[in-house]
Amino acid sequence: MPLMLISSLRSRFLLALGGVLLMALLALMMIGKWIVLPALLAEERSLVSQQLDRLERSLALNQEQLLAQVRDWATWDDTYEFVQDAYPRYAEVNFSQNMFEEMGYHLMVFFDSDKEVHWIAGLDPQSGRYASCSEADDSCRWAAPYIRPLQASLANDPSEGRSDVYTQPSLAIIASNPILRTDESGPAQGWLFKVRHMDDEFTNMMEAHTGLAVTFDTAAADTEIPSSYTIDEGIILARRLLPSAQDHSMLSLGTLFDRDNYRASFTTFVYALLWTGGLMLLVIATVLLLLERMVLQPLRALTRFTKQLEPYQLNLHLGPRLSHRLRNRNDEIGSLAREFEAQLLRQEQLTDELRELSTHDALTGLPNRRFFDAKLNEAVDAARDTSRPLSVMMLDIDHFKLFNDHYGHPRGDLCLKEVADCMKHHCEPHGVTIARTGGEEFSAILLHQPAQDAIRFAQELCNSIAEMAYPHDFSPVASHLTVSIGVASYIHNETRDASALMSAADEALYQAKNAGRNRVMLYDKTQPINAASVYTHE
Numbered sequence: 129m130p131l132m133l134i135s136s137l138r139s140r141f142l143l144a145l146g147g148v149l150l151m152a153l154l155a156l157m158m159i160g161k162w163i164v165l166p167a168l169l170a171e172e173r174s175l176v177s178q179q180l181d182r183l184e185r186s187l188a189l190n191q192e193q194l195l196a197q198v199r200d201w202a203t204w205d206d207t208y209e210f211v212q213d214a215y216p217r218y219a220e221v222n223f224s225q226n227m228f229e230e231m232g233y234h235l236m237v238f239f240d241s242d243k244e245v246h247w248i249a250g251l252d253p254q255s256g257r258y259a260s261c262s263e264a265d266d267s268c269r270w271a272a273p274y275i276r277p278l279q280a281s282l283a284n285d286p287s288e289g290r291s292d293v294y295t296q297p298s299l300a301i302i303a304s305n306p307i308l309r310t311d312e313s314g315p316a317q318g319w320l321f322k323v324r325h326m327d328d329e330f331t332n333m334m335e336a337h338t339g340l341a342v343t344f345d346t347a348a349a350d351t352e353i354p355s356s357y358t359i360d361e362g363i364i365l366a367r368r369l370l371p372s373a374q375d376h377s378m379l380s381l382g383t384l385f386d387r388d389n390y391r392a393s394f395t396t397f398v399y400a401l402l403w404t405g406g407l408m409l410l411v412i413a414t415v416l417l418l419l420e421r422m423v424l425q426p427l428r429a430l431t432r433f434t435k436q437l438e439p440y441q442l443n444l445h446l447g448p449r450l451s452h453r454l455r456n457r458n459d460e461i462g463s464l465a466r467e468f469e470a471q472l473l474r475q476e477q478l479t480d481e482l483r484e485l486s487t488h489d490a491l492t493g494l495p496n497r498r499f500f501d502a503k504l505n506e507a508v509d510a511a512r513d514t515s516r517p518l519s520v521m522m523l524d525i526d527h528f529k530l531f532n533d534h535y536g537h538p539r540g541d542l543c544l545k546e547v548a549d550c551m552k553h554h555c556e557p558h559g560v561t562i563a564r565t566g567g568e569e570f571s572a573i574l575l576h577q578p579a580q581d582a583i584r585f586a587q588e589l590c591n592s593i594a595e596m597a598y599p600h601d602f603s604p605v606a607s608h609l610t611v612s613i614g615v616a617s618y619i620h621n622e623t624r625d626a627s628a629l630m631s632a633a634d635e636a637l638y639q640a641k642n643a644g645r646n647r648v649m650l651y652d653k654t655q656p657i658n659a660a661s662v663y664t665h666e
């Protein structure tokens with residue numbers, strides 16, 4: 129059964145198209161895995177990188193602004209005088225809680241030309257209170273951790289203004305500039321530092337400017353990966369390490385990136401995959417439907433037609449005809465059906481010819497022994513069943529060997545043919561079946577004829593042949609062709625079968641020959657040979 133299922137065209141097409149569908153889906157999945165998804169990821173990384181670039185630029189801008197501010201203060205005659213103790217009210221006049229809050233930075237440290245702290249002013253990061261002192265103690269103690277790193281930076285070329293990121297003691301951007309006169313003439317009388325903490329306020333300001341989520345962190349200086357991407361529930365945590373003024377650590381600038389685009393593209397791709405699969409299924413179903421309607425149904429109709437013809441031995445004249453729908457199709461199946469029908473007709477014709485050849489004699493066209501035997505068996509059965517009379521006769525041309533010997537075999541053939549025609553003309557109108565059952569021997573079935581009628585008929589036949597006056601100059605019987613006929617009739621409860629009936633006719637023929645030929649003899653089992661009824665032509 130499973131083999132039958134696979135051997136049907138429908139199953140094969142289903143398997144083949146299913147295989148194609150699977151291959152196509154597999155190919156799409158491979159394209160998705162190795163081409164589409166990597167491209168989406170690359171695009172996403174590029175977007176994340178652009179986002180980090182923006183943050184980096186925004187940070188640099190803030191550093192530049194702080195540097196501009198520090199440069200503004202450091203190249204000012206008042207400041208110049210202040211670090212030389214020539215302007216005692218400088219701090220009182222210029223620094224205030226409001227000023228720091230408004231400017232956004234948290235600490236200002238003035239160093240004199242000996243690189244010693246001259247003044248500190250700013251907001252305590254813990255309490256937010258303003259303090260202004262000449263040393264980092266008492267109310268300015270909170271500023272003490274900044275002094276050493278700032279002093280350390282003075283050792284590295286402090287001659288120009290600069291702005292750096294510091295990670296210690298807290299994350300901050302710090303800008304510095306040498307203290308010069310307003311016209312920027314020297315010599316420098318010290319350095320001014322401004323510190324802006326990278327606190328929540330700074331973060332919020334960056335986020336407001338860039339529209340991006342920002343995180344700041346400290347990373348060890350030996351961290352090897354400059355950028356990292358961590359995916360957490362549809363959000364990418366991207367980090368980029370930036371150098372700080374302190375060798376032992378770096379600033380880790382981070383942003384959060386929503387993977388909406390990636391997810392949308394991925395979902396679109398999955399939809400495309402599903403739609404492709406669905407469409408291909410639809411195509412397969414349509415192909416199978418068309419196959420069913422255009423190929424399988426007509427083929428089944430052709431098979432049905434052949435099966436219906438079987439009981440009629442594929443005979444188109446007896447069985448059903450090919451349907452108009454099949455015959456009138458213009459496609460290959462129509463051609464197949466028409467060709468099939470034509471083949472059947474040819475075969476039928478051949479079968480008729482073979483049947484004719486197998487039941488008829490080629491020379492005379494008369495039925496042959498096979499045909500005669502079959503007919504005789506039927507006739508004997510019918511006579512037995514119906515008790516109606518039945519006779520047979522066996523006819524042999526007299527001295528035909530002499531005819532052949534003298535006129536030649538071809539003339540003999542011609543003679544056989546003409547005698548056969550004569551017998552046919554004589555027998556057919558009377559419903560008598562005459563057959564060539566031997567070389568120059570013929571047999572006939574006389575249905576429903578009792579012995580006397582059969583003898584009369586045989587005699588008439590004998591006369592007809594004699595009347596042909598077919599020359600046979602070498603016959604010892606007559607100058608023309610003559611025949612001898614043995615007649616036998618079916619006798620109820622006595623005649624065993626067809627063979628026995630023909631043996632009786634043969635016996636009568638034998639007697640006719642012995643009696644001098646050119647005569648008819650009826651078989652009579654009660655009579656000795658010499659006493660058999662003899663009917664001569666004369």
Ligand SMILES: Nc1nc2c(ncn2[C@@H]2O[C@H](COP(=O)(O)OP(=O)(O)OP(=O)(O)O)[C@@H](O)[C@H]2O)c(=O)[nH]1
Nearest residue numbers: 524525526527528529530532537538540541567568
């Ligand atoms: N030309 C021809 N001769 C045939 C054919 N079939 C048989 N014969 C010949 O018919 C002859 C029959 O000869 P025999 O059986 O000796 O009998 P006969 O010469 O007819 O003599 P009786 O039958 O005794 O009168 C043979 O010579 C066969 O060759 C045939 O198809 N064509």
